[in-house]
Amino acid sequence: MTFTLYHHGSSVCAAKVRFAMAEKEMPWEGVYIDILKGEQFEPDYIKLNPKAVVPTLIHDERVILDSTVIIEYLDQLDPDSSLHPTDPVDRANARLWTKAVDEDLHPACGAMTFVCSHRHTVLKNLGEEGLKEFLASTPPLSVTSNWKTQKDAFTRYGFDAPGADEKVRLYDTYLHKMEEALLGGNDWLVGNTFSVADVSLTPYVNRLAMLSMGGMWENGRLPNVDAWFQRIKGMPNFTASFIDWVPDHLTNDLRENGAKSWPEVAKILDISI
Ligand SMILES: N[C@@H](CCC(=O)N[C@@H](CS)C(=O)NCC(=O)O)C(=O)O
Structure with a gap:
């Protein structure tokens, strides 16, 4: 193959x-x-x-x-x-996670990443004229059916774009859902076995970590998510899949722009820093 x-x-x-x-x-x-x-x-x-x-x-x-x-x-x-559980109930629950990622968490992540970091990176990469062309090139059906207008607004206005704070709260809601699923000593999100649910959530928690926003679960805020992410980071394929492919300049942009945006995110979520 x-x-x-x-x-x-x-x-x-x-x-x-x-x-x-x-x-x-x-x-x-x-x-x-x-x-x-x-x-x-x-x-x-x-x-x-x-x-x-x-x-x-x-x-x-x-x-x-x-x-x-x-x-x-x-x-x-x-x-x-297979990463999909064989037990029908576990499989249904794993599919609920992948559906939630596709429907809610992914658009929230696109918003947060552009608002907090990518808006600065694309402007630096492309300049004003190149940025206009970049934003105009997104097809009508893209990441979502309204991504073209949303990406434009998140890039131009950052946290002042309509709905930006809602997306931050939505992202946080899913971290809380993860915390609930992991309560009671569960190591993994579904059926206490590593599955497609864990695979699907990993890039979204890692995105926040790369944006210097670990404060969304660290310091005792969501201890089970914290422990889950430590377990994921300890897996042999984590670094090659999530870290090594990101060029250094982009890793730095995410970390530095994210750190500057963290106070605004913490304020939206009422996290004291
Ligand atoms: N539902 C698609 C979404 C793919 C998607 O949104 N990809 C993003 C990166 S994670 C992208 O290519 N964005 C291009 C853009 O924003 O123009 C999938 O899961 O593959």
Whole structure:
């Protein structure tokens, strides 16, 4: 089997697939698409992925889109290493997590990442004119059906964009849901076994960590999420899947811009710092 993954270092969805493939021991070759420079808008890439998003998986010339669907596809190819629980109730609960990620957490993460950091990075990378072209290039159906206008607003106005604070609160709601699921000594989110639910949540908690926002769960705020993330970081495939692919300049941007944005996020969430 030959797999080619179109991906980007800091893309949460791409990192999710990298983690799943590493856990399933499926080797892949990468094509790097710099989504902060607008490489996702190249006509040849849009032919593969009409929403102009990463990741895209090519498997023996077949094109498979969407990170959650890609992981389901890979699990069907190799059920022995399946990340989906076999027990029907656990499977349903794991699917509820992946659905919540796709419907709520991912758009909240896009908002928070642009508001807190990427807005500064894209301006630095592209300049004023390049930024206008970058924002205009997003197709009408993209990350979400309103991503074009939202990305524009989050990039131009940051925390002053309509709905930015709601997205911060929504992100936090999901950390609280994780805390609930982990109560009572559960090491993992579903059925106390590592599953696609843990794979799917990892990039979103890691994104906050990279944005210097560990205060959303540290210092006793959400102790079970804290312990879960420590467990995840201790897994052999964590660093290769989540850290090594992010170029140093982007890691620094996320850390430094995120640290500057943290007081605003803490204020929205009523966290004393
Ligand atoms: N539902 C898609 C969403 C993919 C997505 O939103 N990708 C982001 C990076 S995580 C992207 O490529 N964004 C490009 C842009 O904002 O123009 C999936 O799970 O694969």
